Amino acid sequence: EVQLVESGGGLVQPGGSLRLSCAASGFTFSDYWMHWVRQAPGKGLVWVSRIKYDGSISTYADSVKGRFTISRDNAKNTLYLQMNSLTADDTAVYYCAKDTWGGPDYWGQGTPVTVSS
């Protein structure tokens, strides 16, 4: 059974940093691209970033480019999202998701991030 468990969310001040983690199990993690997708309170889904199965290629939404960094540790079956220079607009539930051709298939439960002073 595919399982994705996010952690690392919380309350952070504007301008601060946070690192999210996503522990994967139930599939061969090193064979799949992975995604981060976020959802602001009461709003829709917004794709944030993706990373190739070997970590060699990463892509970002314009809204986070230069501030967020996606990475992975295939030995630990873990996906990461380093978030810097956070603003109130980054407040959201962050989901990690496994890729299938054309987008995410399995999703984690999400971890909430609140940016506020």
Next chain:
Amino acid sequence: DIVMTQIPLSSPVTVGQPASISCRSSQSLVYSDGNTYLSWLQQRPGQPPRLLISKISNRFSGVPDRFSGSGAGTDFTLKISRVEAEDVGVYYCMQGTQLYTFGQGTKLEI
């Protein structure tokens, strides 16, 4: 960026009756490999999204066959043949042809 537009944004439905959601993309979703990367997701209240259908019409593992997808190019439809109470939630279309964008979501309520 490809913009995804869903109609309607809210849909009152009756258990046992059919329901339909439309999704239109601002440009063709046919990828260079010939596939069309249009997916449908369901998000029940308080739950993460769940993939229902990929590549227009392919039901994901465990998805009941009352859900079906159709369409081509820029116009797509999700149909529920007979709505059940557990189908309440928000439905999103998503394109994966040019990075990824989602529709605004359609709230299905009994």
